[in-house]
Amino acid sequence: MLRSPRFWEPRALHPVVRLLLIVIIGVLLVVAVGFVVESGEFTRYDLLAGVFYLGLAAFAWHPMTAAFIVMVISSVGVVFTGSGGDLLELAISLGLVAVTCAPWVIITHVVLLGMLTAYVAVESTTLAAGGVYGIAGIATIAFLVGVAFRVVAARETILVAERARVERDLEAIAREDQERIADELHDGIAHDLTLILFHARALPRQPDEVARHLSLTTIEESAEQALQSIQSLLSLMRDTTTEAPPHHEARYNGGVVDAVTSLAELLDDAGIVTQVSVPDSSVGATSAAERVLIETAIEGVTNIIKHAPKSKAASISVHTHPDVVELVIANTGPRSSARSNAASGGRGLRRARQRLVQIGGQLESGPEDEGWALRATVRSAAE
Known part of the structure; x- marks a missing residue:
């Protein structure tokens, strides 16, 4: 001293x-x-x-x-x-x-x-x-x-x-826990509830028994997943030694390519014809970057189902470049749907943008001529 x-x-x-x-x-x-x-x-x-x-x-x-x-x-x-x-x-x-x-x-x-x-x-x-x-x-x-x-x-x-x-460290830890719980509520439970709400509304208008069975199955699976997430959150808040709830990419096995394919099936099940374009091999991004891309894809697909359920079509594509990996999610529909989707830039897109910035990526989203588009980029592992 x-x-x-x-x-x-x-x-x-x-x-x-x-x-x-x-x-x-x-x-x-x-x-x-x-x-x-x-x-x-x-x-x-x-x-x-x-x-x-x-x-x-x-x-x-x-x-x-x-x-x-x-x-x-x-x-x-x-x-x-x-x-x-x-x-x-x-x-x-x-x-x-x-x-x-x-x-x-x-x-x-x-x-x-x-x-x-x-x-x-x-x-x-x-x-x-x-x-x-x-x-x-x-x-x-x-x-x-x-x-x-x-x-x-x-x-x-x-x-x-x-x-x-x-005191600053404790406040930072408390804020981090609050953000983690809020992320779990928004990214996971809200995602499941959006699917439940959509298929519950569509159930009376389903044209055949196959479509009704699909909606019922989706409602049941999403409700079970939401219940598990709530139980995990309650355990986490009651006991600090409990492990954190699993990330949502665990619901979509594999990397970002497999997740995008599964998310496209959700849109198809919701009656929104979706085109998927992904590379044949690995995207060449780090595991952390792929996790953020998956979370961003979940947010984009959830917003389409929630804010633009009458979209005519949608597309999800993953492009690999020498230095970056790009995720693009777009939907086409009436102008009213585009304006509705434009109003959805709340916590979900803000948190997705923050996560991308933390790993050196970026997020752009906004209305296009026939709908809405979201573009997320991250650095490739080889850069």
């Missing part, structure tokens, strides 16, 4: 020490006034003493200014009076300088004290035998006391900063 530059930065006195200093200076001024009243005269020594005490009091507000006031007054007192008492006061004040001032001020104070002590020892007889050693001892004790107070203040500053850091 003593080697740290921040430890030796100028600092203010602790509020308790400041109050104690003001009380002590007040007592000394009262005593000095009492001596003046008792003697019946006001000498230059009394003036120097009063200014010196006021200089010490200034450490409570402006330590740097106070240090130089003390040094100047003590120098004047020693040079013009040859008083050893001024040396003693200068030695004691070294403690306040050590607590509050920068190293160069402390060194200046020590050098001045040494020079004045040598001057008095040579030019005057006011110092008793061994007085030089006494001044040196008092100055050393004052300096060590000052450093001790600085250590206490520095430790308090460190503890306050550490507590603030811990």
Whole structure:
């Protein structure tokens, strides 16, 4: 700690020490006034003493200014009076300088004290035998006391900063947990509920038994999946040791190509003819990038079913380029559907954009001539 530059930065006195200093200076001024009243005269020594005490009091507000006031007054007192008492006061004040001032001020104070002590020892007889050693001892004790107070203040500053850091970390963890739960609610449960709502509405209008059976099966599977997700979330919130709910890509086995194919089947089941275009081999993206693309695809397909259920057609394509992998989801339908879908840029698209940005990707979405399109790009693993 003593080697740290921040430890030796100028600092203010602790509020308790400041109050104690003001009380002590007040007592000394009262005593000095009492001596003046008792003697019946006001000498230059009394003036120097009063200014010196006021200089010490200034450490409570402006330590740097106070240090130089003390040094100047003590120098004047020693040079013009040859008083050893001024040396003693200068030695004691070294403690306040050590607590509050920068190293160069402390060194200046020590050098001045040494020079004045040598001057008095040579030019005057006011110092008793061994007085030089006494001044040196008092100055050393004052300096060590000052450093001790600085250590206490520095430790308090460190503890306050550490507590603030811990509070920020806890807040960040809490926000991360809230975002994770919100993502699970939106990306998973809301996705399942959207399918349930769509097929429940379409069930009375299904033309044949096969279509009715398909809607009922989708409702049942989606309800079971939503129930499992809710149970996982409840366990997570009740017990922090419980593992987090599984990512939604587990519902779509394999990588982004398999997920896109499964999502296209959902659109087909919803009566929206969907074209799929995917590469024959791996897309060449990292597992994290593929996971984000899958989550983005889920969001895009859910928005089509939710906001544009009367779309004439849709398309999902995955394109691989030398440096990026691109996912494009588009639907075609009445202009009213496009405007409705345009109003869906809420939490889902915002979170999808955030996830892509975190891995160096980007997301663009907006209305087109005949519908709505979403384009997501991520860097390829080979880049």
